[in-house]
Amino acid sequence: MMEQRTMVGILVGGGPAPGINSVISAATIRSILGGSDVLGIIDGFKWLMDGGTGQVRPLSIEEVSRIHFRGGSYLGTSRANPTRSAESLDNVLFALSSLGITRVMTIGGDDTAFSAMQLEERASGRLQVVHVPKTIDNDLDLPYGIPTFGFQTARHVGAEIVKNLMVDARTTTHWYLVVTMGRKAGHLALGVGKAAGATLTIIPEEFRERPVKLQRVVDLLIGAIIKRLEHGRADGVAVLAEGLVEILDPGDLGGLEHVERDEHGHLRMNEVDVGEVLRRELTKQLHQLGLSLSLVAKNVGYELRCADPIPYDIEYTRDLGYCAAQYLLDGGTSAMVSIQNGRFTPIPFKQMADVSTGRTKVRMVDVESESYKIARQYMIRLTEDDMKNPDALSRYAALASLSVEAFRERFSIVL
Secondary structure (H helix, E strand, C coil): CCCCCEEEEEEEECCCCCCHHHHHHHHHHHHHHCCEEEEEECCCCCCHHHCCCCCEEECCHHHHCCHHHCCCCCCCCECCCHHHCHHHHHHHHHHHHHCCCCEEEEEECHHHHHHHHHHHHHHCCCCEEEEEEECCCCCECCCCCCCCECHHHHHHHHHHHHHHHHHHHHHHCEEEEEEECCCCCCHHHHHHHHHHCCCEEECHHHCCCCCECHHHHHHHHHHHHHHHHHCCCCCEEEEEECCHHHHECHHHHCCCCCCCECCCCCECHHHCCHHHHHHHHHHHHHHHCCCCCEEEEEEECHHHHCCCCCHHHHHHHHHHHHHHHHHHHCCCCCEECCEECCEECCEEHHHHECCCCCCECECCCCCCCHHHHHHHHCCCCCCHHHHHCHHHHHHHHHHCCCCHHHHHHHHHHHC
16 A cells, blocks of 8 residues: 655745745755655745635646746745734644645744744644744854855845945945844844945944934944045945844834834834934934035845845755755654754754743844954944044044044944
């Protein structure tokens, strides 16, 4: 008697990231060759949460064999959150059971990882679940130096955009305030700024005390602008992580009560234009100091996340997709896939949970690392050495139409 084939369900949650289709392709091929059928689940958990079983498509080797070159998601994606209620999780389990799915592969960031963890726990052994870490934010809790897939492509595309803006800034004598994606962590902003050689990059992790007053960020930028002017340049590009919105004093942003939140309770960052807020405030305060510069706010995010993956991410995601499928074929469950030192290393879900929040851990930029310290060395920012140099200090103060004492008092806080 022929053994019944198992069914793997693959779904994508959260925002897009380059390499999703490569995971889907590699996982589908390995699963089918290993004796499992594969169903692609459309739009993440969205339809499953209502018990829906109609939004699926059978996947074949022929169908997926060349999708790994393409950006976007072959199966769509959504931020639908099944952990908001036990009923939603039960609906998902019911729908998966109705479809004959006993193995689930989720592709996503920290929110999707948390959904996968909760789903596996709720299933009580009835379901194998494996998670593939995806986010251009690079903030899932992987070992230091191991990126989430999509990050390298997003950094590559972002650096090209910033490089072009740097040429435009110098040509037209502009300052650009470039805001990159990164809901909590500054990995993408730092990676783009460092690779492109931007004038400076500002990330949430550099501020120890929270909330941060908007004036502090404004003065940090004004200090960089003045230092750049003293070097004979009235142009520059500052890269800012959008996660600054999360740590800035809400009162300085006019309050955030009106800002819509997504299914996971996070602020919808595109509704808070931090670049424009800073541009207006900078323009006003520079004018008060007798400085007239042309400032342009530019958001860079959607241009990055659906880009075709660079070869690094294609190769990386084919490895991740293969390992995730093989893990399920071998009977594994309740883990996130990682490649460490060239070896497949499953990270158990229980190790991913933050004991203080109960949610998945978020990896922040290590501001004590050599990598970050080197990035700071190449930025144009006011430093302690500047404040200790009487000649430099007097020149900066003169540019700002301030006394040396007033300049030192105002800008010492930004060091």
